[in-house]
Amino acid sequence: MTTATTALTQLRLTPAAGRIGAIVHDVTLGGDLSAETVAAIEAALYEHKVLFFRGQQHLDDAGHEAFARLLGQPVGHPTVPSVDGRYIFELDATKGARANNWHTDVTFVPSYPKASILRALELPEAGGSTVWANTVAAYQDLPAPLKTLADSLRAVHTNDYDYAARPDASPEAAELFRRVFVSTTFKTEHPVVRVHPVTGEKTLLLGGFAQRIAGLPTADSQALLALFQRYVERLENTVRWDWQVGDVAIWDNRATQHYAVNDYGDQPRLVRRITLDGDLPVGVDGTASRLLEPADPPAVPGLVPAEQLEAALHQG
Ligand SMILES: O=C(O)CCC(=O)C(=O)O
Numbered sequence: 541m542t543t544a545t546t547a548l549t550q551l552r553l554t555p556a557a558g559r560i561g562a563i564v565h566d567v568t569l570g571g572d573l574s575a576e577t578v579a580a581i582e583a584a585l586y587e588h589k590v591l592f593f594r595g596q597q598h599l600d601d602a603g604h605e606a607f608a609r610l611l612g613q614p615v616g617h618p619t620v621p622s623v624d625g626r627y628i629f630e631l632d633a634t635k636g637a638r639a640n641n642w643h644t645d646v647t648f649v650p651s652y653p654k655a656s657i658l659r660a661l662e663l664p665e666a667g668g669s670t671v672w673a674n675t676v677a678a679y680q681d682l683p684a685p686l687k688t689l690a691d692s693l694r695a696v697h698t699n700d701y702d703y704a705a706r707p708d709a710s711p712e713a714a715e716l717f718r719r720v721f722v723s724t725t726f727k728t729e730h731p732v733v734r735v736h737p738v739t740g741e742k743t744l745l746l747g748g749f750a751q752r753i754a755g756l757p758t759a760d761s762q763a764l765l766a767l768f769q770r771y772v773e774r775l776e777n778t779v780r781w782d783w784q785v786g787d788v789a790i791w792d793n794r795a796t797q798h799y800a801v802n803d804y805g806d807q808p809r810l811v812r813r814i815t816l817d818g819d820l821p822v823g824v825d826g827t828a829s830r831l832l833e834p835a836d837p838p839a840v841p842g843l844v845p846a847e848q849l850e851a852a853l854h855q856g
């Protein structure tokens with residue numbers, strides 16, 4: 541048993557794996573948590589990168605959002621409409637939504653979300669777990685010459701990747717998903733090594749939306765992306781969570797990647813997510829991320845300040 545100590549509140553935590561993840565006990569999530577408890581949750585999140593809370597069946601969409609607001613500003617997805625007209629992003633396996641590729645959420649826009657809060661509503665009898673990887677530990681695992689190389693690189697991330705290439709997607713499902721997900725094509729150049737704005741830790745910023753290394757030929761790009769990604773996916777840097785209905789997971793989206801294991805056939809699985817507004821990444825040399833496309837960007841999360849979107853959302 542370990543405890544995350546803040547000035548006033550201690551959370552009861554048990555580690556979920558050696559290098560990432562902790563289970564938080566005795567907290568009932570909602571919009572009414574004390575500032576001290578929220579501060580303790582934030583501190584634990586930055587330390588452990590992903591937090592798990594069992595038994596949160598009482599949370600509905602409104603409670604999910606009320607809790608999310610204590611940790612930051614909720615933001616919608618840049619292209620996929622929310623299911624509640626507000627911020628809820630739903631992944632319904634019966635509609636083909638299966639996030640079984642390693643990724644950090646929404647990295648195809650510059651100020652991608654700082655955190656995601658996911659709750660499980662319906663699960664298969666077995667399987668359907670989710671794996672997170674610690675991208676700080678991945679960076680630390682790099683041999684010194686590879687650290688130096690990674691520090692110097694930038695990568696282009698896009699939502700326009702080859703969904704049809706996923707071996708388990710039917711052509712129809714891939715096409716439908718693509719029509720919505722890539723209704724606007726975004727391209728963003730990020731540093732490969734992001735300095736975490738809160739912890740100061742260096743993190744590898746890659747994952748499924750990373751398409752190529754800026755300035756390199758395709759073959760060299762692919763080789764380097766695979767090389768660095770291999771350190772992220774090392775099992776030592778991961779935690780695997782076997783969900784129960786009512787579980788909530790919160791991850792530091794600036795220090796992790798995740799993968800939803802697609803091993804449950806056509807059984808139902810339903811999860812709902814709220815993401816929190818992020819900030820502009822900077823690399824080791826202080827250079828910020830930048831949007832490459834579209835030239836005339838629409839007003840979507842990650843491109844314009846969330847308060848403006850919030851105001852627009854609540855106008856009529
Ligand atoms: O289905 C899951 O467990 C995770 C899905 C996912 O990638 C996400 O919610 O960001």
Ligand SMILES: [Fe+2]
Nearest residue numbers: 639644645798
């Ligand atoms: Fe995700």
